[in-house]
Structure formats: structure tokens, C-alpha cells
Amino acid sequence: MFSTKNLKLEESDIPSTWVxxxxxxxPEQLTGQDxxxxxxxxxxxxxxxxxxxxxxxxxxxxxxDFSTGKGGNKADxxxxxxxxxxxxxxxxxxxxxxxxxxxxxxxxxxxxxQAKWKIDYIKYRSWSIEDRKYWLSFRxxxxxxxEYNVKPIEYFNMAKDDNGLHKSLQVGSKWCYGYxxxxxxxxxxxQPNSKKHKFHKVKxxxxxxxxxKYKKPYLVICSSLKDAMCLKSIGYNIEVIAPDSENTxxxxxxxxxxxxxxxxxxxxxxxxxxxxxxxxxxxxTYNIYGFVPTICKDISDAMKLHGxxxxxxxxxxxxxxxxxx
Numbered sequence: 627m628f629s630t631k632n633l634k635l636e637e638s639d640i641p642s643t644w645v646x647x648x649x650x651x652x653p654e655q656l657t658g659q660d661x662x663x664x665x666x667x668x669x670x671x672x673x674x675x676x677x678x679x680x681x682x683x684x685x686x687x688x689x690x691d692f693s694t695g696k697g698g699n700k701a702d703x704x705x706x707x708x709x710x711x712x713x714x715x716x717x718x719x720x721x722x723x724x725x726x727x728x729x730x731x732x733x734x735x736x737x738x739x740q741a742k743w744k745i746d747y748i749k750y751r752s753w754s755i756e757d758r759k760y761w762l763s764f765r766x767x768x769x770x771x772x773e774y775n776v777k778p779i780e781y782f783n784m785a786k787d788d789n790g791l792h793k794s795l796q797v798g799s800k801w802c803y804g805y806x807x808x809x810x811x812x813x814x815x816x817q818p819n820s821k822k823h824k825f826h827k828v829k830x831x832x833x834x835x836x837x838x839k840y841k842k843p844y845l846v847i848c849s850s851l852k853d854a855m856c857l858k859s860i861g862y863n864i865e866v867i868a869p870d871s872e873n874t875x876x877x878x879x880x881x882x883x884x885x886x887x888x889x890x891x892x893x894x895x896x897x898x899x900x901x902x903x904x905x906x907x908x909x910x911t912y913n914i915y916g917f918v919p920t921i922c923k924d925i926s927d928a929m930k931l932h933g934x935x936x937x938x939x940x941x942x943x944x945x946x947x948x949x950x951x
Contacts, residue, residue, distance in 0.1 A: 637701060637716035644733045645700035646678055648726065649707060650820040656687060660738040663732040665693040667706065670899055680739045684685045693900055695907060696872035705768070713890060734858045740788070741810075743795065747783040748804060748812060758799060760818070762853060764926040765859045765934060773856055774837055775806040782815060782826075797823050805851060808836040814853075832876060834867035841865075843889040844949060847876070847908070847916070849896045850925060856926040857894065860938060862945065872896060881912050890949045892916050915951040917944045 630909040643656040650666065660679040665671035668691070675692040681699075691696040696706055727733075753768060757778055761771060781798025797815075805814040813831035817823050833851040843863045848854040854866035865888075869876050872895050885891055893908045893916025895901035901924075905916040921940050922928035928937050 642700045666694040741786040743784040749780040751780040763930045844886040
């Protein structure tokens with residue numbers, strides 16, 4: 627006779643590990659580790675950008691798709707996968723789970739969130755001629771770098787305690803920079819010539835928020851701190867910020883405050899799928915309009931490849947058109 631003791635009537639009783647494994651057909655069991663796969667919502671995703679991770683505050687798996695900006699918990703995943711509302715998604719999870727159990731499936735597996743690498747030491751260095759050449763190619767000088775608290779780093783050390791063992795990893799390169807907040811706490815490491823460790827996010831932070839003076843009429847939300855500094859260096863009557871990435875939406879209460887303090891807020895993101903999608907999301911969500919560069923992927927690269935005159939010629943009409951919307 628079939629036992630019903632493992633059947634579930636509530637979506638909250640169904641393990642998030644099972645939901646992600648079942649609906650995403652993952653190549654490995656989720657036992658507490660973070661994994662990254664190619665986006666299931668963006669067929670053009672060439673580099674895995676769909677992150678599945680443990681939210682330790684509730685000990686449940688969640689996801690963040692950095693190629694589309696989508697994210698959430700197990701119910702959000704099923705809603706997006708099958709275009710369902712929340713009640714329909716939870717009913718489907720319950721039905722599919724119970725069918726799985728009745729067919730002899732099991733969800734018995736170990737679950738222990740893995741320790742994550744944390745920066746425990748940063749070795750600073752002095753600015754070099756190579757640094758100067760690199761940043762000036764984007765029209766970003768030392769005064770601007772000092773204002774935005776960007777510092778050259780020789781290396782940074784990462785450590786974690788894993789199953790009673792202390793592990794340590796030293797990361798650095800010839801071009802290595804730390805982005806620091808107003809309290810001199812690092813929030814991001816940038817290594818422009820490193821493929822494996824180009825960006826290392828330390829904590830959430832709206833880049834440039836500490837430097838806002840609220841003395842200009844317009845605010846431009848850019849795709850990166852480098853683009854923001856490059857844009858500001860041109861001398862327009864603007865101030866600039868940048869979220870962690872184009873796919874990270876700035877929180878509503880922050881946007882509300884910014885719209886109160888500036889005459890107009892607009893976006894300027896990269897000319898790629900993620901950037902174009904971000905411009906659309908900010909317009910639909912916050913009624914904040916934006917545009918993308920037309921001569922290059924981003925503003926800093928455009929400045930390096932084409933120079934100030936050509937970049938200004940491109941930007942001036944686009945800024946005017948967007949600010950008048």
C-alpha cells in the first residue's frame with residue numbers, strides 16, 4: 627500500500643533544493659553550495675550568469691539571473707518559467723512534487739551552506755605610470771579617482787574556514803584597484819586585465835552615492851563606476867551614480883529620494899542586450915528614461931577608442947532628447 631507520509635500540502639514544506647533541481651534539471655545536487663549556469667531566460671547568454679545560492683537568513687535557495695535581472699525564490703522561479711501567478715505556481719510545485727514522490731522519488735540529501743571567501747587583508751600600493759596611462763585613456767585623472775575613493779592595490783587576501791580547515795587565497799595583478807565607500811570599506815575589487823577575477827563584489831553599494839552633492843539639476847545612472855567617472859569628466863551639468871550592475875535595480879525608496887532632489891533622472895547603460903533591457907526596465911518601473919551609446923558598447927570604451935570630440939558629438943543630442951522626455 628502506498629504511504630502518504632512524504633506527500634506535501636503546503637508549498638512552504640517543499641525543499642527549495644528539490645524545486646531548483648527538478649525544474650532546472652541541474653547537473654548536480656544542491657547540498658549548500660552556490661552554482662552558476664547559463665541563463666534559462668536569455669538564449670544569448672554565452673557566459674554562465676544564472677546564479678543559484680543559499681539565502682542564509684532563511685536557509686533557502688534563491689536565484690539571480692544577471693543577464694536579465696530576474697531573481698527570487700523557488701515560487702518566483704516557477705512563476706517565471708511557466709508564466710503563472712503566485713497561487714498557480716505554488717499549486718504546480720505541490721502537484722509536481724507529490725507526483726515525483728509517488729513515482730518513487732526522494733529528497734533525502736545533506737544540506738550545509740558552504741563557507742564563502744571573504745577579504746581579510748588588502749595590500750595597498752602607490753599610483754604608477756601604468757595606472758596613469760590606463761585611467762587617462764578614459765579621461766579619468768587622479769583627482770577624479772581620489773574623489774570616488776578608487777585606490778591602487780598590490781593584492782588582496784581571501785580566506786574561509788571550511789570543514790575545520792582554514793583556507794587562504796592571494797589575488798592580485800599589475801592593474802588592481804579597490805573601490806571604497808565613504809567609511810573606507812571596500813565594496814568592489816576591479817582588475818581590468820584579469821579574465822577570472824575582473825570584478826570581485828564585496829558588498830552591495832550604489833557606486834557614486836557617497837559623492838553626490840545635489841548641486842546639479844540632472845542625475846545620470848550609469849552602468850559602471852568607470853563609465854560614471856568618464857561621463858562626469860566631460861563636464862556636463864550632471865551628477866552620476868551606478869548600481870552594482872545594470873541588472874541590479876536600485877531600490878524604490880532610493881529612486882524616490884533621488885527624483886525629489888534632482889530635476890531629472892535618466893539612465894545611460896551599455897549598448898548590449900543587458901544594457902538595453904535595463905533601460906527598458908527603469909522606464910517601465912520608475913518612469914526614468916534612458917539611452918545607450920551608438921558608437922561603442924559603453925562610454926569609457928568610446929572615449930578610449932574615439933576621443934572626447936566624437937563622444938561629445940554622440941552624447942549631446944542623446945542627452946538632450948532623453949532629458950526632454
